[in-house]
Amino acid sequence: MKGTATSLPPTAGFGLRHPHVLDVIDRPPAIDWVEVHTENYMVPGGPRLRQLDAIRERFELSFHGVGLSLGSVDEPDRAHLTRIRDLVRRFRPAALSDHIAWVRAPAQVGGASLNDLLPLPCTEEAVSILARNIRIFQDATGCQVMVENPSMYAAFAGAELDHADFVTETVRRAGCGLLLDVNNIHVSAHNLGFDANDYLARMPFDAVGEIHLAGHAERADAGGTLLIDDHGSRVRDSVWTLYDQALAATGAVPTLVEWDTEIPELGVLLAEVRTAQSRLDALRAGTRAAS
Amino acid sequence: MSTLLEIQSRFAAGVFQGADGILSDLEDDGRQVARFEVYRNNTHASILEVLADAFPTVQALLGETLFTRLVTAFIRHAPSRANHLLDYGAELPDFIALSEPLADRPWLVDAARLDWARNAAYGAAEAAPMGAEALQEMAADALLALRPALIPSATLLHSDWPIHAIWMNADAMGEGEIAPRAEMVLVSRPEMQVQTSLLHPAEHALLQVLQDGETLGEAALAAQQTDPAFDLMTAFAGHLSAGIFTHRSNEEPKQA
Structure with missing residues (x-):
């Protein structure tokens, strides 16, 4: 996995979570790859690692981190980078990623983990800090990594760039790949009041190495409705539509279905994977017909 | 315009201590409180889930309401400083030992130690x-x-x-x-x-x-x-x- 952000096959996979691990080892579904959260395997030993060995024998892997806190004012934690590097050496994933977000409070105020992917202000300062931290991530692992565009519930005052430029500039300056999460675009566009189609159209498509799909929830408050990126239901129609638009621009890209809360039976998740795969297949058939 | 250091410091204080200094950093659309509440809930709910998984005996002994109150106090006292939460909770037994409201349940400390030993054993070398x-x-x-x-x-x-x-x-x-x-x-x-x-x-x-x-x-x-x-x-x-x-x-x- 050197040189390019991904060597995943351009097919549909899903985020493998604990309740499905033994099922997938016993009866491997007919897919090429799965994605796991890197941090779930940062243990010295035990069943988690042995199960991932078994998964790796059958599937390509994507390592998707949630803990590096690339948007923190501080540089990424060296011990955490070493753990990622060790996991990369052992499991040889086809892709490595984390988020355009921050997770840990500044070291200056104690460095507590907030255990959530938190929003950044759209400022020059934030872009240059992100770019610095992503480069440190790439140098420490020897991989070109991908970063995921954020889902947001609040925006900061005093923006110097708009949300799409913020992502594009970060990817360009860091020299990394983009993990394009189309559900995040839909959620953020609704919550922050920007145009999802315009944002999508301005993404750096040549940098996209993977696409994420997921479900979201609606929560009403006194002022209106917030969409919550809870990964707890089927992909909504509006997000499938955005996905089709994204594919038209990127071509066939490895696509992942995520489901993290109210996790259903594996069959429900695999049905979503098949829907994504049929869209990838249709795209390829369309390309053949046109050429 | 605040610096990123200031914003992240105020945001963390808003989540952990309930300080409202962060609200004036957000775009003013009259819904800042509801928006920030999503983040505060996410942090507390996700850490509660981590500790409930690690301490099933303590949770069963205390019931959900008391356990949630314990976790809220613990997060404030000893927030995780690691980048992942697989190791978070090692200090909970000692925290319970010092907790005055729980002093009438002295067995709880050792129940927490047992839970933690099981949690640590699962991923041990x-x-x-x-x-x-x-x-x-x-x-x-x-x-x-x-x-x-x-x-x-x-x-x-x-x-x-x-x-x-x-x-x-x-x-x-x-x-x-x-x-x-x-x-x-x-x-x-x-x-x-x-x-x-x-x-x-x-x-x-x-x-x-x-x-x-x-x-x-x-x-x-x-x-x-x-x-x-x-x-x-x-x-x-x-x-x-x-x-x-x-x-x-x-x-x-x-x-x-």
Whole structure:
């Protein structure tokens, strides 16, 4: 996995979570790859690692981190980078990623983990800090990594760039790949009041190495409705539509279905994977017909 | 315009201490409170879930409401400083020990230690178990001079409370008093399953002395002093075949 952000096959996979691990080892579904959260395997030993060995024998892997806190004012934690590097050496994933977000409070105020992917202000300062931290991530692992565009519930005052430029500039300056999460675009566009189609159209498509799909929830408050990126239901129609638009621009890209809360039976998740795969297949058939 | 350092500091204070300084950093659309509340909820709910998974006995004994209150106080007192939360909660037993509102449930501290030992055992490092065959060849002198180590996943617990029974029946024991009665437990993960075994006091003495780095001879003596009638050989053989012993790194058996 050197040189390019991904060597995943351009097919549909899903985020493998604990309740499905033994099922997938016993009866491997007919897919090429799965994605796991890197941090779930940062243990010295035990069943988690042995199960991932078994998964790796059958599937390509994507390592998707949630803990590096690339948007923190501080540089990424060296011990955490070493753990990622060790996991990369052992499991040889086809892709490595984390988020355009921050997770840990500044070291200056104690460095507590907030255990959530938190929003950044759209400022020059934030872009240059992100770019610095992503480069440190790439140098420490020897991989070109991908970063995921954020889902947001609040925006900061005093923006110097708009949300799409913020992502594009970060990817360009860091020299990394983009993990394009189309559900995040839909959620953020609704919550922050920007145009999802315009944002999508301005993404750096040549940098996209993977696409994420997921479900979201609606929560009403006194002022209106917030969409919550809870990964707890089927992909909504509006997000499938955005996905089709994204594919038209990127071509066939490895696509992942995520489901993290109210996790259903594996069959429900695999049905979503098949829907994504049929869209990838249709795209390829369309390309053949046109050429 | 605030710096990123200022924004992230105020945001964290807003989540953990409920400070509202962060609200003026957000775009003013009249919904800042509702928006920030999503983040505050996400942090508290996700950390609560992590600790509920790690401390099922404590949660069952306290019930959801009290457990949530405990976690809220704990997060404020000792937030995670790691980048992932697999290790988060190691300090919860000591925090419970110092908690005044929980002082009338003194068994809770050891229940928390048992939960944590099980949680840690699941992801503990591997070690090659000591084989029974190698020991059968040894002369009695050499055997007694051996210093078997416990595998990395092993934790010995000695409680003034019946913690094994409490762990087995936590759902039914939440209400009311628990009578003091000492119980000793070994938590380990020799293979893929975490084991929680009730120990005879002499068995506990045997394992504790070995864990302290002493010889099998000294461990046998301690076990016999605890209970002269105790069947030491059977107990040792049982633990040996269960795979809870390993060689110390400087005591690897010679390869044949």
